[in-house]
Amino acid sequence: MTQTAATNPLAILSTEQTRRLEPIERRPVGTLMVHEIYTSIQGEGLDAGLPCIFVRLAGCPLRCRWCDTTHAFRDGQAMTIDQLLDAVDALPTDIVELTGGEPLAQPECYELLAALADRKRVLIETSGAMPIDRVDSRVTIIMDIKCPGSGEVASNLLSNLAYLKANDQLKFVLADRADFDWAVDFIDRHHLREHELLFSPVFGELNPADLSAWVIDAALPVRVQLQIHKYVWHPETRGV
Numbered sequence: 001m002t003q004t005a006a007t008n009p010l011a012i013l014s015t016e017q018t019r020r021l022e023p024i025e026r027r028p029v030g031t032l033m034v035h036e037i038y039t040s041i042q043g044e045g046l047d048a049g050l051p052c053i054f055v056r057l058a059g060c061p062l063r064c065r066w067c068d069t070t071h072a073f074r075d076g077q078a079m080t081i082d083q084l085l086d087a088v089d090a091l092p093t094d095i096v097e098l099t100g101g102e103p104l105a106q107p108e109c110y111e112l113l114a115a116l117a118d119r120k121r122v123l124i125e126t127s128g129a130m131p132i133d134r135v136d137s138r139v140t141i142i143m144d145i146k147c148p149g150s151g152e153v154a155s156n157l158l159s160n161l162a163y164l165k166a167n168d169q170l171k172f173v174l175a176d177r178a179d180f181d182w183a184v185d186f187i188d189r190h191h192l193r194e195h196e197l198l199f200s201p202v203f204g205e206l207n208p209a210d211l212s213a214w215v216i217d218a219a220l221p222v223r224v225q226l227q228i229h230k231y232v233w234h235p236e237t238r239g240v
């Protein structure tokens with residue numbers, strides 16, 4: 001059976017609420033536009049496999065060619081930070097990830113991240129197109145470096161590299177061999193080999209076996225990572 005926000009027992013926004021999502025421009029002052037909140041298995045990064053609460057904010061100024069979350073570009077439910085914290089507190093899971101859309105596109109998210117970090121272990125998944133310097137230091141940042149195949153390479157904010165902490169993660173989502181070569185060059189040019197590096201294939205586009213062979217051949221200190229939720233559930237399933 002496929003699972004959706006409507007059937008996931010740990011989804012916070014009900015079917016009725018998700019039907020009433022508003023365009024992001026209608027966000028009242030002091031609120032964040034939230035696209036969905038649910039619990040699943042962390043499908044990406046160094047915490048893959050662990051239960052995790054996902055708070056997905058609405059809206060993104062980028063348009064990665066292969067984005068799998070275009071449904072979050074526009075609509076959400078306006079929630080105050082207190083409402084969001086109540087929703088997260090109601091869930092027993094002790095890891096929470098803020099994602100989107102682009103979570104850092106909503107400035108209130110800095111305050112939200114600090115408040116979440118008072119309660120749980122917090123991860124943020126960000127495009128790296130917005131400054132990360134104001135993110136609470138207790139939060140683990142998973143930052144995408146956008147490769148040429150995404151069509152968004154010009155959005156990489158290189159000044160962010162200086163703010164990465166030892167336990168943050170740098171992710172390259174690769175569409176083809178040209179992206180792979182570009183990523184290896186980027187890592188060397190910016191002296192990033194000491195960081196936690198993740199190479200992920202664009203789902204359904206780059207064969208994970210090809211990517212794995214390239215990583216083995218180059219003897220690179222990077223982790224090949226697949227989006228495991230797309231293997232556990234049907235890849236189009238929402239709310240997982």
Ligand SMILES: C[S@@+](CC[C@H](N)C(=O)[O-])C[C@H]1O[C@@H](n2cnc3c(N)ncnc32)[C@H](O)[C@@H]1O
Nearest residue numbers: 067068069100101102125126127144173202203
């Ligand atoms: C939907 S984005 C939201 C967070 C933020 N906007 C970003 O790009 O990191 C979450 C993660 O999914 C990855 N992603 C999106 N579409 C993908 C695809 N088709 N294949 C592999 N990863 C994908 C993104 O690269 C990013 O690491």
Ligand SMILES: Nc1nc2[nH]cc(C(=O)O)c2c(=O)[nH]1
Nearest residue numbers: 041042043044099125229240
């Ligand atoms: N299960 C699951 N794990 C994830 N890790 C990062 C995600 C994201 O969309 O940011 C994601 C997601 O959408 N689902």
Ligand code: SF4
Nearest residue numbers: 060062064067101127
């Ligand atoms: S930055 Fe993230 S949410 Fe925005 S288009 Fe790219 S992958 Fe999708």
Ligand SMILES: [Mg+2]
Nearest residue numbers: 068069099240
């Ligand atoms: Mg996702």
